[in-house]
Amino acid sequence: MRPKLVVGNWKMNGSRAANAQLLQGILAGLNDGGAASAVCVPAPYLFQCEQLLAGSAMAWGAQDVATEPCGAFTGEVCSSMLQDFGCRYVIVGHSERRAYHGESNALVAGKAKAALDAGLTPIVCVGETLEQREAGATQDVVGAQLDAVLEVVGADAVPKLVVAYEPVWAIGTGKTATPAMAQEVHAFLRQKLRNCNAEAAEHVQILYGGSMKPENAGDLMAQPDIDGGLIGGAALKSSDFLGIIRAA
Numbered sequence: 001m002r003p004k005l006v007v008g009n010w011k012m013n014g015s016r017a018a019n020a021q022l023l024q025g026i027l028a029g030l031n032d033g034g035a036a037s038a039v040c041v042p043a044p045y046l047f048q049c050e051q052l053l054a055g056s057a058m059a060w061g062a063q064d065v066a067t068e069p070c071g072a073f074t075g076e077v078c079s080s081m082l083q084d085f086g087c088r089y090v091i092v093g094h095s096e097r098r099a100y101h102g103e104s105n106a107l108v109a110g111k112a113k114a115a116l117d118a119g120l121t122p123i124v125c126v127g128e129t130l131e132q133r134e135a136g137a138t139q140d141v142v143g144a145q146l147d148a149v150l151e152v153v154g155a156d157a158v159p160k161l162v163v164a165y166e167p168v169w170a171i172g173t174g175k176t177a178t179p180a181m182a183q184e185v186h187a188f189l190r191q192k193l194r195n196c197n198a199e200a201a202e203h204v205q206i207l208y209g210g211s212m213k214p215e216n217a218g219d220l221m222a223q224p225d226i227d228g229g230l231i232g233g234a235a236l237k238s239s240d241f242l243g244i245i246r247a248a
């Protein structure tokens, strides 16, 4: 059995006051021995997370990282900076970055590599649009997204990855993939990982993301290849986030 992991992706939400209230609410409800959890927050709030979460059971991380180690790249945040603020995770290749910032599979692969080089765990997001699903291209799309990363980071890096399957049509829409639909893609992704590193693939956590809530989390995470969740909207309310952690 792989341990479950529940990660909140705050996206571009938060304020110092709201974050403090949210994190205190989550920490107050976390049980010892429950599923592992983390929050990935906007970069300006990493310092606040480090202050509030250090020594707690919850980890923290960022939502993006530069491919370059440091230097003249205005507006970018590099992996050593994330490490400096105690991050364990960084999301790479979220569909919102692919769609609104034109991130290619190759760029996402470079970001995953930069994260690994700094000792961070990249949460590699893959997912198809509704159009692609309806055209029967889901496996081609998510397969190409994952392969691009595996080719760059190599087989030895497989045990250091977290993968997140986020069907674009399920993100923030209230439409969730059924457990069977999600499991089918997760099993396909695990097979891809096996083809790269058979032994390590059994230990890689593959998270589901897309309108996961306390009400549907249990059924999704009961699937054999769904090892947790990457949570958007429901991560912004402590009772919902805790509900998902408990369901895990």
Ligand code: G3P
Residues within 6 Å of the ligand: 009, 094, 166, 170, 171, 172, 173, 174, 209, 210, 211, 212, 230, 231, 232, 233, 234
């Ligand atoms: O990364 C999390 C995500 O995109 C899912 O968002 O709001 O549908 O849970 P949401």
